[in-house]
Amino acid sequence: MGASQLDPFFNPKAVAVIGATDNPTKLGYIIYRGLIRSGYQGQVIPVNIKEPIIHGVKAKRTVLETSENVDLAIVVIPAKYVIKTMYEIAEKGIKNVVIVSGGFKELGGEGEAIEQRLRDIIKRHNIRVIGPNCIGVFDAKTRVESFFQSPERMLRPKPGSIAFLTQSGTYGCSFLEQIAESPLGISKFVSYGNRVDVDEAELIEYFAEDPQTKIIALYVEGLDNGSRFLRAAKRITAKKPIIVLKAGRTEQGSLAAKSHTGWLGGTYQIYQAAFRQARIHVAETFTDLFDKTKALAMQPVAKGPNVGMVSNGMGPMVMAIDNMVKLGLSLARLSSESMLLLSNVLSKYHGLKNPVDITGSATANDYRIALEILIDDPNVDIVIPFFVFQDTPLEESIVDELAHLNTKGKPILGSAYGGPYTRKMSNKVESVGIPMFPLPSRAVSAAYALYYQGKVMQG
C-alpha cells in the first residue's frame, strides 16, 4: 500500500487536540483523556486558547505553537471558531483534520455558511477533513481515536479485519461495542457525519488497499459521490465484501437524515438496485448489518443455496425456513445415503430428515453425528445447527465436538436463544470459530450473505 493522503488519520506521528480542556463536562476533555490513555504511541498535544495547563501538561494556545511533527489535528471547539482554527492549521501545514464539532450544514442558515467557508479553505490548502459533526476515527492497531465516549462507557474492539464507515456516530458506537463483545476485531473505523471532504468512495478505495481490512461495512444515509462509490465498489467486492445499511428509505426518514447530517437520501429502490449491480450486500436492519458482517468474517463463502439444519428444538426452524424461502435459499434435499445413515446411526430418533430433529433428548454426540452427515452430504452447501442449551441432556462437551468438527470448507452458522447459561455456551461456541445468532432466522439471513458472496466471487 503506497503512501496515501489518508494515512495520517490512522497512523499519525503526533496529534494536536484543539479544544482539549480540564473541564470534565466538555467533549474536549473526554477526547483528550481518551487519546492519551488509548495506547496510542505518538505524541498528543493539548491546544486551548484559555487553559495553560491540561491534565498536568502545558497546553499550546494555538496549533501554531505545536511541534513540527504534528500531522493530525482533532478539532472539538464551537463551530463559530472553527474557521479561524482552520487558517492556523493551514498555516502550520497540517494536512489531516478530524472535526468532531457539530453546528454546521445540519442546522442550515449560519451553520451552512460556515460549512461552505470550511469547504473553501480545505480546498485551497489541500487539507483532508473527516467530519464535521462526527465521532471521527479509530484504528484498533495504532489505537488512535477521537471518541467523546469514555472507555468506561464504551468498549473498544481489538484489532481485526473489519473496516466500518458510518455517517452516524451513534451507530458507530453500537457497532464497535458489538464487535468488542464478539470474537471479531476492527481494522479501521470512520464516522464522517456531514462529510465535508473525505467520503465513502475514497474510504472504500483506501480500505481496498489496506492489508488489515478484509471486509467493509457501511451505514449511509445518502451518498455524496454515488457513481464513484459504485464504480469503486464494483472493483472491490470480488476481493473484499462490502455490506451496506441504507437509512432514509422513506420521505420522512430522508428529511430527518437531512437535518441530521445535511444530506438528503435518494429513492431507496434506486439505491438498492445500484448496490446489487455493484455486488454490494444490502442489509435490512442494523442487526442484519452486524450479522452479515460476522458471518463473512468468520466463515467461508457458500457454494450453493442449500441449507442443512439440525436441532434439539424445532419451533424456531419453522420461521427459519420461512425466511429461507423469502430470501431464495433452500432447505436441502438430503441424499439417500445421508437419509440411510441418519436412520441407522441415529436410530433412537424416528423419521429423520432435514431439518434433523434430534429432540430434547439429544446429546453432544448426536449433534456431532448429525453435523458430520450434513457436512458430507453433497446436497448441502450451508450447515445451520440450533441448540436449545437449556435442554439438560445436552452436555457441555458439545463445544469440544464443534471445535474438532471438520467442516470441509462448508460454512457453519449456529444459533441459540436464552439467558445467562445460553449466552455462556454461545460465547464458547463462538470462541471455537462458529458464529452464533440468537434466532435461526437471523442465522439464515447471515448465511444468505455467504451465498451471495460466493456468487460474487464466481463472477
Place this chain on the structure above:
Amino acid sequence: MGASQLDPFFNPKAVAVIGATDNPTKLGYIIYRGLIRSGYQGQVIPVNIKEPIIHGVKAKRTVLETSENVDLAIVVIPAKYVIKTMYEIAEKGIKNVVIVSGGFKELGGEGEAIEQRLRDIIKRHNIRVIGPNCIGVFDAKTRVESFFQSPERMLRPKPGSIAFLTQSGTYGCSFLEQIAESPLGISKFVSYGNRVDVDEAELIEYFAEDPQTKIIALYVEGLDNGSRFLRAAKRITAKKPIIVLKAGRTEQGSLAAKSHTGWLGGTYQIYQAAFRQARIHVAETFTDLFDKTKALAMQPVAKGPNVGMVSNGMGPMVMAIDNMVKLGLSLARLSSESMLLLSNVLSKYHGLKNPVDITGSATANDYRIALEILIDDPNVDIVIPFFVFQDTPLEESIVDELAHLNTKGKPILGSAYGGPYTRKMSNKVESVGIPMFPLPSRAVSAAYALYYQGKVMQG
C-alpha cells in the same frame, strides 16, 4: 373465576411424576428434580415401575399406588408405554395430565396410531391433556412446573401479568428467560406441542377469566379450532390484549411445522386477516412478539399515532422514522408553543424540531426539559427518547429524571444500544418503569402495539 377443569394444571394439590428417575441423563430426572425444588408447595410423588427409590424417596410402581389427592400427572416415559399408563390414570381418577414425551403424531405411522388411541382414552374418561411432545406448564405463583430444563440452565420468571402459550417448547424457553431478565413477570405458561386435547381457544378463554393475567401472548404454527379461537379472541381483546406470532408462513415452513408438532398451517394471509378481525396484535418476528408484549405490559395505550422523539444521537432516528411510516405511525408535528419553548429553554441547541436533536453534548437536564415539552404537546401521543449512554456528557442522574417524570398518561418507550455500560443504564431505566429497546425502530414497532390497542379499546 369459577372452578375450571383446567385449574389443576396450574394449582394442583399433588403431582405424580410418571417417569421420575435417578438417572441424570433422562428427562424424567430433570423434571422431578426441578419440581421438588421449584418452590411448589404441594406433594410431589415419583412414579417408576423399575426404580424403588428416587432422590431418596420411596417411589410408586404405578400411579395406582399414589395417594388419593393426586390431581395432576406429568408423564415422561417412552410413547409406547403411554397408553397403558393412561389407563391407570383413568382408573385412578386423575383428570389432568401433562404428557411431555414425544414420539406421537409428529412421527407419522406408529406414532400417529398411538396418538389416536390417546385421543380415544381421554375422550372416554373425560381426562384433560396438555401435550404430548411439549415442555408443559409453569405457574409463576404456585411454582408448579414440568420443565426438563434445569434451573441452572434456564431462568424462571417471577409472578406477573403475562400468559404465554406456545406450540414450541423452544420458543417457550427463550420467552421465559427474556421475561426473567426484564422487569416483567409471568402469570401462566403452557407449551402444548401436539395439542391432542387442550387447545389455544380453551386456554385464552381460561386466561380471560384469570385475575393474574392481563396480557396473552402466543406462538402458533397452526390453529386447531380456528373459529372458536377467533370468536373467543374477539370477546377478550378489548379487555386483555392478545399478541400472536404465527410461523409456517411459507409452504416449506408449514411442512416443517407438520413434522414438528403434526399440524399443517394454513395460508398466512388468511390467518393475518382473521387475526386483525379479532383485533389481535400480529407480531412479525419472535423479537417483535416480546417487544410488543413488553410495551403493552409496561405502558398505557396511545390515544393517537403521533410520535415525539428526542435523542443525543440522530442516526438511529432515521431508520425509526422509516419504520414509523411503514407501520402507519407519524412523526408528530409539534405545536408552535412547543417549538417556541424548545428554542427558548434549550437555546444552546439550534433549529430544534421533532426529533429533538440535543446532540452529543446533551445532559440529563436537557432530556428532562425536552421530554416535558413533548409530553405537554397536544400533538404528541407517544414519546420515544433514545439515549447514547456512551456519550459521556450525559450524567447517570438521567435515571432520576426519568423516575420523576410525569408522563400524564402518555406512553413512553426508550431505546439505547451498546455494551455493558449501556445495558446497565438501560436496566436502571426499565426499573423505573420505562421499557427499553436496543433500537428505536424496535421501540417504534412496540409503540405501534400501544396505538393498535388504543384503537381496539375505543371499539
